Amino acid sequence: MTSTAQPTDPVITFVEATNQALDVALATDPEVFLLGEDIADPQGGGVFKCTAGLSTKYGEQRVRTTPISEQAIMGAAVGAAVTGMRPVAEIMLMNFISVAMDQLANHAAKLRFMSGGQTNVPLTVRTATGSGAQFGAQHSEMLEAWLAHTAGLKVVVPSTPADAKGLLLSCIFDDDPCVIVEHTLLYFGGVTGPVPPGDHRVPLGKANVLRPGADVSIIGYGKPILDALGVAERLADEGIDAEVIDLRTVAPLDEEAILASVARTKRAVVVHEAVKRHGIGAEIVARIGEELHGELASPVQRVGARYAPVPFAKSLEDAYAPGGADVEAAVRRTLGS
Amino acid sequence: MSGPDRSTLVGMYDTMTTIKQCDERFRSMISSGEIFLIYYSPRGQEAVAAGMAAALRPDDYLVTTYRGLHDHLAKGVALRRLWAEFLGRVDGTCKGKGGPMHITDPSSGVMVTTGVVGSGMPIANGCALSSVLRGDGRVTAVTFGDGATNIGAFHEALNLAAVWALPVVFVCQNNHYAENTPFALTQRTAHVADRAAAYGVAGVTVDGNDPVAMHTAMTAAVERARDGGGPTLLEAETYRFWGHYFGDAMEYMPPDERQAAMDADPVPAYRARLLADGTATEDELAAIDAHAAEAIDDAVRFALASPQPDVGEISVDVLAQVVTS
Numbered sequence: 334m335t336s337t338a339q340p341t342d343p344v345i346t347f348v349e350a351t352n353q354a355l356d357v358a359l360a361t362d363p364e365v366f367l368l369g370e371d372i373a374d375p376q377g378g379g380v381f382k383c384t385a386g387l388s389t390k391y392g393e394q395r396v397r398t399t400p401i402s403e404q405a406i407m408g409a410a411v412g413a414a415v416t417g418m419r420p421v422a423e424i425m426l427m428n429f430i431s432v433a434m435d436q437l438a439n440h441a442a443k444l445r446f447m448s449g450g451q452t453n454v455p456l457t458v459r460t461a462t463g464s465g466a467q468f469g470a471q472h473s474e475m476l477e478a479w480l481a482h483t484a485g486l487k488v489v490v491p492s493t494p495a496d497a498k499g500l501l502l503s504c505i506f507d508d509d510p511c512v513i514v515e516h517t518l519l520y521f522g523g524v525t526g527p528v529p530p531g532d533h534r535v536p537l538g539k540a541n542v543l544r545p546g547a548d549v550s551i552i553g554y555g556k557p558i559l560d561a562l563g564v565a566e567r568l569a570d571e572g573i574d575a576e577v578i579d580l581r582t583v584a585p586l587d588e589e590a591i592l593a594s595v596a597r598t599k600r601a602v603v604v605h606e607a608v609k610r611h612g613i614g615a616e617i618v619a620r621i622g623e624e625l626h627g628e629l630a631s632p633v634q635r636v637g638a639r640y641a642p643v644p645f646a647k648s649l650e651d652a653y654a655p656g657g658a659d660v661e662a663a664v665r666r667t668l669g670s
Numbered sequence: 671m672s673g674p675d676r677s678t679l680v681g682m683y684d685t686m687t688t689i690k691q692c693d694e695r696f697r698s699m700i701s702s703g704e705i706f707l708i709y710y711s712p713r714g715q716e717a718v719a720a721g722m723a724a725a726l727r728p729d730d731y732l733v734t735t736y737r738g739l740h741d742h743l744a745k746g747v748a749l750r751r752l753w754a755e756f757l758g759r760v761d762g763t764c765k766g767k768g769g770p771m772h773i774t775d776p777s778s779g780v781m782v783t784t785g786v787v788g789s790g791m792p793i794a795n796g797c798a799l800s801s802v803l804r805g806d807g808r809v810t811a812v813t814f815g816d817g818a819t820n821i822g823a824f825h826e827a828l829n830l831a832a833v834w835a836l837p838v839v840f841v842c843q844n845n846h847y848a849e850n851t852p853f854a855l856t857q858r859t860a861h862v863a864d865r866a867a868a869y870g871v872a873g874v875t876v877d878g879n880d881p882v883a884m885h886t887a888m889t890a891a892v893e894r895a896r897d898g899g900g901p902t903l904l905e906a907e908t909y910r911f912w913g914h915y916f917g918d919a920m921e922y923m924p925p926d927e928r929q930a931a932m933d934a935d936p937v938p939a940y941r942a943r944l945l946a947d948g949t950a951t952e953d954e955l956a957a958i959d960a961h962a963a964e965a966i967d968d969a970v971r972f973a974l975a976s977p978q979p980d981v982g983e984i985s986v987d988v989l990a991q992v993v994t995s
Contacts, residue, residue, distance in 0.1 A: 447772040
């Protein structure tokens, strides 16, 4: 069932890809069910329409609209998961995960370990976030580092519609708790891409080389890695051959892919939209330093958001998150150009 | 409704004396320095657990808390594996990786024991939801103290259980203290069960020191849940004899109040009642007491002989696949 998107596959949006994944999961396994605010069709099929049509098709027992109660949503998902169900909880926006953090970090992440492996927690959390839409400080933050630093959670951040579908299906059928972070601009900005039909799965924990290259490794995930790919294509005209690696999963990291690439290129730029300080990039850079310090041709560069809450004003929001120009400048620093 | 039958009545005594003796052994071994663990004594709350569990099926789910020894034993966690887990040994229910605050034992229906006040209630809803979706007819019971009824999870969970008519019984073991703070300083309602009305669910307050009353109230709540009538908030009034954690100086508990509770110790009180009303004979109850003591002796020996887990276990059960640091 693992497959790679082909140019001939139907071109659809992130939302449609997500909807397809949920549809496949509900059709495949009676233990899969969905819960979240407004997700059933009478309530609109989800604020972002990712679940549209599913309660009509599978019934409101399996596609359950909840009160606005993130602790109760996450707790119900945990309790159902320890009894063997595969719940998919929608937490509308990633900042709201903070409200459910006890259930996610203290329970979902730890119950496999604390039970000595007797109860796993095969739940999936879908949550949207990302700057660029002027949603302000409490509706836009990338909080994946919070989650990745808790042992027991898997965290994935898709960058294409095909990955949105394939990673979500892998999360749902994975036996560990997974959080899939859906970027507001990618999902709801009308971005499209080819997506394989049916039960398309993308393996968790495996990076994807978007562009092979020999001079520098650009490593990241989510929306900024697409910006980085554009930068790499432009730099190719100058004779700079950048490799672009989309991690797809930030926990657990595909360290093998990262280290293999940087061992070849001797140079690395790490990019994410989350605040640079204390971010996932710090972990990646540390791993490169631990394994490849003496082999590097130049210091590894990090690109991430400014140390601030996500601002509202367009001028500030644009200055907050890194863009292609920041990636390009970082690449040039690694090359001494 | 007829009351519990003789075998249930005597069985509840067996459960209560086992809990009492188990607790006494833990406290004595901790005091003597033979073992070390953070211990939250359930002494005084034996009847709540015995009455509750006797009204549940073996395959019904239970979610409990760090003060959970009585619940674990009542629901049927094996003494040997329980003791080994409390001591962090590899033959424990959770291979020694959970400890006394995190007992999981699916074979007896104990799915989660949480160390976070109030967190069990939302999880219990999920266990109950899986029973609804599967149609397996199970009921989920969740226990918590009065202190847990002022955290948001309590309110979110009761509301969701009500909205979805989930087969859950919320069993509040009201021991009148939220850690060190008395009930009267933490809420204005006379009873926790008064809050049930706010969620449109049944609310019942019962004498939790009377196992028969507890069993009767629990049976009604379980039947309501199993028949699709939704959740019940069942408040069992009780008392904890040894404070929040064992070693607690208990200066915040009025000595007269504590003494009165200990004088009314539910375990000997129930024993005397079974004798007085002719339900059981002295020989029968003495044999139950002696058997419990032997089983605990055996469990202590078993646990002490069990090794601590191999250090390699630190990377096992974190994720489905082993991730080394």
